[in-house]
Amino acid sequence: MKFSLNELVSLVQSRLINSFSTLPSSNDWVWTAILLLIFSLIVIPLGFKLNFLKAEIPEISWKVIFRLTLITLLLPATAEEVFFRVLLLPHKTEQASLAYQWIAGSISLVLFVIYHPLNATFFIRNARTTFSSFAFLTSAAILAIVCTIAYLKSGSIYPPVMLHWVFVVSWLLGFGGYQRLNNQSK
DSSP states (O other): OOOOHHHHHHHHHHHHHHHHHOOOOHHHHHHHHHHHHHHHHHHHHHHHHTTOOOOBOOOOOHHHHHHHHHHHIIIIIIHHHIIIIIITSOOGGGOOOHHHHHHHHHHHHHHHHHHHHHHHHHTOGGGHHHHTSHHHHHHHHHHHHHHHHHHHHHOOSHHHHHHHHHHHHHHHHHBSHHHHHHHHTO
């Protein structure tokens, strides 16, 4: 499939507009809740088994918690979902074949997993060890799969952003992520 620059710009613009203007149905939110449950049933036991997760609430102020939850909604949740889901996956209105959806989803998955250690290497140095660990990358791969399913099913950015955000906030504030990232920098 070959695109001119104008066609590519038009496709990106269309995907962005469609993903943000498509509101999830109640059925889409039920699917999102089911995907979150499935994700949790896999990742939480795996994370404890691999000594990656710890039931641990950080000793930080409510102000830091509020700022952290707000910031993580924007970055990584929204920014990463725009790039790895909206821009790389076909929107429902494109009526892409199942084969194309699988190929695009596989490319998105691989790039999402590779992105995390690269991001830590170049930008978030205190996350290098964590973002390169088998447990984290496995969790990221499973997250990519559930976010891809949520996006392809709904055609909306909101379900995958919510899944991503809930995962990151839960990990940081309830499963030792905050401590893990802050202890690595010492």
